[in-house]
Amino acid sequence: MAILHITFSLSTQGAIKNVIRQNHLQRDESVLSIDDIFSIGPLSSFEERNSWLEAYIFKDNEERALYEENHEEWKKKIAGLPCDVDVWVWYSQNTHEEIGLRFIMSELINKCNMIYGIDATKGLKRVQPNMMIRHTGELVSDLLMKIRSEAKRFSIDECQRLAKEWDVLTQNSSTLRVWQDGIKHVTEDALDPIIIERAQRAHAELNEEWLIPMRIIGETLAAIDDYLNKEFVEKRLMTLAKQGHFEIDGDTTDMYSYLVKYVGE
Numbered sequence: 001m002a003i004l005h006i007t008f009s010l011s012t013q014g015a016i017k018n019v020i021r022q023n024h025l026q027r028d029e030s031v032l033s034i035d036d037i038f039s040i041g042p043l044s045s046f047e048e049r050n051s052w053l054e055a056y057i058f059k060d061n062e063e064r065a066l067y068e069e070n071h072e073e074w075k076k077k078i079a080g081l082p083c084d085v086d087v088w089v090w091y092s093q094n095t096h097e098e099i100g101l102r103f104i105m106s107e108l109i110n111k112c113n114m115i116y117g118i119d120a121t122k123g124l125k126r127v128q129p130n131m132m133i134r135h136t137g138e139l140v141s142d143l144l145m146k147i148r149s150e151a152k153r154f155s156i157d158e159c160q161r162l163a164k165e166w167d168v169l170t171q172n173s174s175t176l177r178v179w180q181d182g183i184k185h186v187t188e189d190a191l192d193p194i195i196i197e198r199a200q201r202a203h204a205e206l207n208e209e210w211l212i213p214m215r216i217i218g219e220t221l222a223a224i225d226d227y228l229n230k231e232f233v234e235k236r237l238m239t240l241a242k243q244g245h246f247e248i249d250g251d252t253t254d255m256y257s258y259l260v261k262y263v264g265e
Contacts, residue, residue, distance in 0.1 A: 002085045004077075005031040008038070008100040011137035012090055018141040019148075032077055035070050038099035039177050040232045043170045046071065052175065057231045059253075083112035088151055090144075092120040092136045094227040095179040102166035105154075109163040116151040123147030135227040179226045188236075191228075195220050195236055196245060199262040210249065210259040213237060217255075230255075 007013045013033035020029045041052045050068065058064045081087070089104055091097035101117065108115055120136045127146040133139060139147075154162070169177075174185035198219040202211050217233045234255060241248050245265065250258025 001028070002082075003029045004081065004085050004087050005029065006087060006089045006104055007031065007033050007136065008036070008091060008097045009033065009135065009137040010035050012135075012139070012144075015137075015139060015141045015144055016090065019145045022141065023145070032074050033070070034074055034100055034104060035067075036100070037096055037227075037229050037232070038103065039095040039226065039228055041175055042173065043099070043103075044173070045170075056235050057229070059231075078107050078111075081111060081113060086114045086116060088116045088118060090118050090120065090136050092133060093179065094135050095177050095183055096227045097135060098179070098183055099166075099169060099177065102162045102169065105159055105162040106166040109159055115154045115159060117154055118147060118151045120144075120147060120150075123150040126150070134225070176232075178224075189239075191220065191224065191233070192236055192240060194223050195233065195240060196262065198223060199246070199260070203262060210261050213255055213258065213260050216260065 005016050007016060010033050013031045016031045020031070041057070042048045050064070053067065054064050058067070087108060089101055091101045105115070120133065120139060124131050124133065124143070124147065128143065169183070172185050174187075176186050176188045176190060178184050178186055178190065195216060199211065199216045202215050202219060203209075213234060214230075216237065217230050220233050221228060221230065237246065237260065238252065240246050241260070245263065247261045247263055248258055249261075252258050
């Protein structure tokens with residue numbers, strides 16, 4: 001039986017392709033990446049989501065065009081999927097991939113394919129119990145191969161439940177969601193206190209007046225027990241600067257061409 005693997009990051013896609021090559025499975029298995037970050041931005045429609053990403057996340061037209069091209073590619077792939085291809089969805093317990101699972105289930109619910117899920121978080125507890133990950137893309141090919149046996153077929157009821165949960169998610173207007181024993185909608189400024197705390201800590205540790213933004217962004221991402229992209233954290237950093245919490249020196253069109261200084265409340 002042929003298999004279509006679906007991932008929610010390019011890094012996971014590449015690692016699974018390596019697994020397929022290394023085990024000589026090219027003829028029967030292929031990999032498709034839904035390259036997005038479902039923890040941020042509106043979910044109500046592709047058009048609204050694309051507009052939000054263009055306004056807040058994409059750096060240029062090339063990034064936007066790449067996003068749209070990827071979207072069209074997987075839509076066509078799913079639409080033309082033959083019934084004799086099983087679908088394996090790779091995910092782990094974080095906001096982005098758990099929402100991605102529900103999203104792809106809504107796309108597959110009326111298809112004739114059998115759908116399996118591989119929860120990498122659960123799989124690691126068996127093969128590498130002391131290892132913690134924020135997302136599946138952190139796993140190398142060898143570990144992905146070891147947890148392939150965790151694939152479990154979703155029942156019709158489970159498929160319907162997950163697809164309905166996607167519909168519920170799309171009805172909420174939030175632009176930020178976090179993982180707290182499940183998907184939770186929060187206000188867009190919910191992470192701002194962490195950004196400020198990490199900036200204060202970095203100033204104290206380095207004893208420097210001005211900091212590169214990636215120091216603050218990186219430490220903020222490390223402090224969040226979830227999967228989020230650096231562009232969203234930078235967006236919040238810029239918003240905090242507009243509110244008077246930070247000063248900026250340099251060209252903000254390039255993350256590596258400016259410095260920031262925390263100036264207080």
